[in-house]
Amino acid sequence: MLKIFNVLKNSKEIFKTFFYKKVFIYVCGITVYDFCHLGHGRTFIVFDMIIRYLKYLGYKVKYIRNITDIDDKIIKKSFKNNENFFCLVDRIIKSMKDDFYNLNILLPDVEPRVTHNIKIIIKFIMKLLDLKNAYISKNGDIMFSISSFKSYGKLSKQILSNLIKKNNNINFLNKKKSKDFVLWKLINKKDKKYKNNISWKSPWGNGRPGWHIECSALSYKYCGKVFDIHGGGLDLLFPHHENERSQSSCFLDNKKYVKYWIHSGLLIFKNCKMSKSLKNFYSLKQAILNYDSDTIRYFFLSIHYRKPLIYTKYSLRKSRLSMERLYYSLLNTKTNNCITEESTMFEKKFMSAMNNDFNTPKAISILFDISKRINIEKKNNVINSNILSTKLIFLGKILGFFYLSCDDFFKKQKIRILKNIISISKIEILIDIRNFSRKNKNWGKSDNIRKKFNSIGILLEDNYNKTFWKIK
Ligand SMILES: [Zn+2]
Structure with a gap:
């Protein structure tokens, strides 16, 4: 029985879906202003592993991952690059898709772009205004009032009154409370700063949506009023997910709209979160160029998905050696789908690890146990070594490994190292x-x-x- 750590409840819970054997999962996607880095790789490989495992358990999965294609960062970048906004967005989306393809990350069922969904966002905001959860600020922006939602702070374990008190001495021109956040930002076309800026017509004037509202509107559009899993990186917990939960809960009349909130841990590099804004990142493209999909995936999944993962210059090298050991045991084996007591026992152990909140380090240790047995059986019982190697590939693929054939893996590895x-x-x-x-x-x-x-x-x-x- 699968148990998942639910961030909202702060505990592990038995996984039960709203609809029989059907899972709706929404994961916050990329803001497309620059190339993806290893931190993004971790988040999306973690959710890829979760989706693969749910499918293995027999669930029909509907996976929604949005693309944030309107944001201050994108606008700033297009100014900085002197690049057309839409060209920049298309270029970065293409780059992201290439990286994810090279990392054997499954495609989402729906990949909605914010700019294609402005109408539903406006409708969402209109209802929040009607419900008095939102207000029009002095400068015309539409703001969400955090004090209108009683359980604000519950997801990120913060107390509403403390959040309101914090920063109270700062003069916020357009906010009633310091943590109130923008739902619709007006764009003053006369303002030179916003020359060529992207905006849409709305009942409140030309403008564009704030960040958090897009995920409330898009999850509602594609998952309905209630859905099973909401995911993202831990850095999104506050304020993004807290704000998203507040908007959606108010819109849906305080219904519990998400059952399980899942966050993947941060990737730490030079004692900080790996991030584009902190400029301490290692791009996925560099990693893919120097290593292979399995090695990069191994690095992420060798630590439990909720724990922080530290990246050093040796991390990927070590992961490569581990992947080599697994692939090496598969050399000269053949497919044999027969079942033995031993192969069944390994699958059960693998499942029991994964059922415990996707314990991939433990599941990977089972893969190594199988690999050791294959190496022994290659000398004693070739049929058994083939049965075990078939099981190793089958279980490894549930984690997204063995993207390459054995020959291709070694060939690619060697080419990379020896090309010069x-x-x-x-x-x-x-x-x-x-x-x-x-x-x-x-x-x-x-x-x-x-x-x-x-x-x-x-x-x-x-x-x-x-x-x-x-x-x-
Ligand atoms: Zn989001």
Whole structure:
């Protein structure tokens, strides 16, 4: 039975969906003003793993991930780059999609863009105004009144009165309370600062939506009044998710509209959260260029999704070595879908780890247990080694691993490392020459070739009547 840590309740709960065997999951997507970094990679690989596991359990999953394509940061960036706003947005969306494809991240069922959904956002705001949860501020912006929602702060475990008291000495021109937030921001076209600015007509004048309202409106549009899981990175808990919950709860007459709130932990780099705004990020493109999808995924899933994950320059190298061990055990095995007591036992252990709030470190340790058994059985019982390797691939794929075939994995790894030293075809030719020399008992020549490989950091292994090579 699957248990999920629900941030709202601050406890692990048995997972029960609103509709039988159907899961609606909404995850806050990217604000498209710059390339994705490893922090984004962690968030979206975590939710990819969750969705894959729910599907394995037999749920029909509807996954919605929005794209924030209107935001101050995007506008600033387009000014800075002297780049057309829409060209910038399209370029970054394409880049994000390429990165996610290269990381074997499943496509969402719906990927709504905010700018395509302005009408429903305006309707949402109109109702909040009617309900007196929103007000028109002195400068004409529409604001949400946090004191109109009694349980404001409940999700992020903060007390409303404290939040209101905080920053109270600051003079907020357009707010009644310091933490009130904008739902609709008016754009004054005469203001030079907003020259060429993006805006839409609304009952309150030309303007654009605030950030938080988009997710309330989009989750309502695609998931309905109630849905099962709302996810995102931990950095979105406050204020974004707190504000989103307040808007939606008021709009839906205080109904509990989300059952489980899930947050993936932060990625820490140089003692800070990895973030574009802090300029301490490692882009996904760089990571994909230097490593492979499985290695990057391994790095994220080797720590429980709620814990902070520290990135160092050795992190991905270590992950690569671990993935190599798994792939290595699959070398020269064949598919065999037969079931044995042992293979069933491994699957049960894997499930029990995953059922415990998606405990991927434990689930990965089961993959290594299988891999060890395959290595032993390769020498004793080839059929059993094939059965176990088939199970290893099956379970690994639930976590999104084994994107590549074994041969492709090693080939890609080696190409990356050796691209500046020696070509793969040259290595293969030299191995053929060495094997020919050995066959003809020309030991001097075969030894020289081995030494040559050794000098550039390549180890040869003669196994299963074949010669394999790996990086030292
Ligand atoms: Zn959101």
